[in-house]
Amino acid sequence: MARRSDHAPEELKRLALEAAEVIALEEGLRGLTVRRVAERIGYAPGTIYNLFANLDDLIVQLNGMTLDALAVELGAAAGGSPATRPQRLVEAYFDFVESRPRLWSLLFEHRLPEGADLPDWYRPKLAALIGLVAEALEPLMPDRSAEARYAATVTMWAGLHGISTLAVSAKLTLVAETEPRQLGHLLVDRMLGNRDGTGPEPV
Amino acid sequence: MARRSDHAPEELKRLALEAAEVIALEEGLRGLTVRRVAERIGYAPGTIYNLFANLDDLIVQLNGMTLDALAVELGAAAGGSPATRPQRLVEAYFDFVESRPRLWSLLFEHRLPEGADLPDWYRPKLAALIGLVAEALEPLMPDRSAEARYAATVTMWAGLHGISTLAVSAKLTLVAETEPRQLGHLLVDRMLGNRDGTGPEPV
DNA sequence: GCTTTAATTGAACAATGTTCAATTTATATC
DNA sequence: GATATAAATTGAACATTGTTCAATTAAAGC
Known part of the structure; x- marks a missing residue:
């Protein structure tokens, strides 16, 4: 046996x-x-x-893998001309979410039981992801302090997350006909200081 | 018996x-x-x-109650001077979330099984919530079309949702020291066209 | 009082996460 | 090569879950 x-x-x-x-x-x-x-x-x-240790542990480790995969995709989009980076990052983010909605949902749908904390290796993984984006967007927020840039990045990241969760759970289509991806662009453009949601920073 | x-x-x-x-x-x-x-x-x-019908049905109905309660709170904050509405709405939103984090989480943590759709009465409930906010913020986006205003409102709403879910699931504190509430203000101010996240629209 | 109708029960079923003594295999020792 | 030790794997067992449904009880109608 x-x-x-x-x-x-x-x-x-x-x-x-x-x-x-x-x-x-x-x-x-x-x-x-x-x-x-x-x-x-x-x-x-x-x-x-x-x-x-248990099923929760397994799921958290799987979520770690998903974060790694997302980091790879965002990393690939974070280079190149700074002017088009925001658009490319948004596209990469939604490409990822839409190509594996259920796997991505697991990142947030799963909650540890009361009192249990995420393992220590989880934080740097997440921080690396945000850091990557913050660094990529730095040239586009030259007038802001490092703290302000970081806060703006976290807000954008949380915002994209919110748009995506609502889209994946079919709660966004209940109230908006606009494509989630387009709302993402709108969010990022506004957060970076543009007035419309149609393109890169104007010269 | x-x-x-x-x-x-x-x-x-x-x-x-x-x-x-x-x-x-x-x-x-x-x-x-x-x-x-x-x-x-x-x-x-x-x-x-x-x-x-089953436990899912019970939870969806409970979530309906929670949406109603949220609508009451936001409705109370949506009146008064237009200039300070965004701030008051953000405060009301986070007050609600932080006063009953687990109940609010249920709104999004719960997902119906594959193929099952939310009941018909759910959509108008959600639409009323968004509509209420969109209407309240109308005077603050005078230069935008009705569609653009609505898209901006949905984006803000999804963004606040994202910030809150990450905060409640303790995934935001992993990467940001800034209070969720403050990120919310930052988001709304930027979406409405302000350059900083510190106050109402300047005159 | 009797009948009909509706509400309520609780036992039963299948499926779940989790534990752990027993079992089997690989490795180390002589 | 036989034997002893250690490690990996099992599968039965337990408590708990959502869900169903025939049986039971109480109310309403006559």
């Missing part, structure tokens, strides 16, 4: 997380159960508890 | 929703179970299914 090193422990953990990712992609939080993950990698439910 | 008209059916439904509200206030989605609600009103679990 018991085997050994079919896969190394690290390998097995990776397999479990990949299985969880597929389930989350297809069915979201509601379909993501310990038994389903175990079944998908051909192990017994109990084995999952050798790899993770 | 069975009784009758201890309470009229409508009364019973109200009692169940009130019980659910208390549980949600105290423990959020994770503590909100059919059995807990039933126990709290002194009925058997099965009785809940006489009043609601």
Whole structure:
């Protein structure tokens, strides 16, 4: 009944997380159960508890992977000509969300039980993401202090997050015909000081 | 075992929703179970299914109540001098969220299963909320078309929502020391065309 | 009082997260 | 190569969940 090193422990953990990712992609939080993950990698439910403290732990680690993937996409959009960076970042963000809405939703739909805190490695991951964007947008806010720039970036990030969650949960289409992506552009342009939501900073 | 008209059916439904509200206030989605609600009103679990289609239905109706309560608060802040309306609306919004974070979280933490749509009465409730704010902010965006004003309002609303969800789930404090409320003011001021986040529209 | 109708129950079912003693395999030791 | 040790894996078990529904009880109508 018991085997050994079919896969190394690290390998097995990776397999479990990949299985969880597929389930989350297809069915979201509601379909993501310990038994389903175990079944998908051909192990017994109990084995999952050798790899993770519990289901919450597994989900938090999966969310870590998702943050990494998002960082890659935003990183690719953060270079190039500063003038068009905001637009490209917004596009990259919504491309990511719309290409895997259920996986992205898991980032925020999942909440740890009362009193439990996110693990220590979570904060730098998130901070890196924001930092990346803040740095990319620095040339576009030359008149503002570093604190003001950072606050503006966090606000934009939270704003995009808000637009996306409402869009994904179908609560945005209840009140707006405008594409979420377009609202994103509007938000970012305004936050950066433009008057319209149609294009890059005018010269 | 069975009784009758201890309470009229409508009364019973109200009692169940009130019980659910208390549980949600105290423990959020994770503590909100059919059995807990039933126990709290002194009925058997099965009785809940006489009043609601299922737990999802109960939660959606509770969320409807929460939207109504929010509309009352925002409505009270939407009057008075137009110049200070944005600030008062932001304050009212965060007052609401911070006074019942778990109940407010339920609005967005809860997702219906794949394929199920929100009931028909949900849309007008939400639309009324947005409409109320859009109308209140109309004098502050005199140079914009009705569509542009509406888009700006939806964006602000989604943005406040994003800031609040991140704050409530403790993911905002991971990356920002600024108070969520202050980010809210920053967002609204910028969206309305101000350059700083410190006060009402300058004359 | 009897019948009809409606509300309420509680036992039952399938599925969930989680635990853990028992089991099996790999590795180390001689 | 046999034996002992350690590690990984299992699967049965438990408590809890949402949900269903035949049986039961009380009210309303006659």
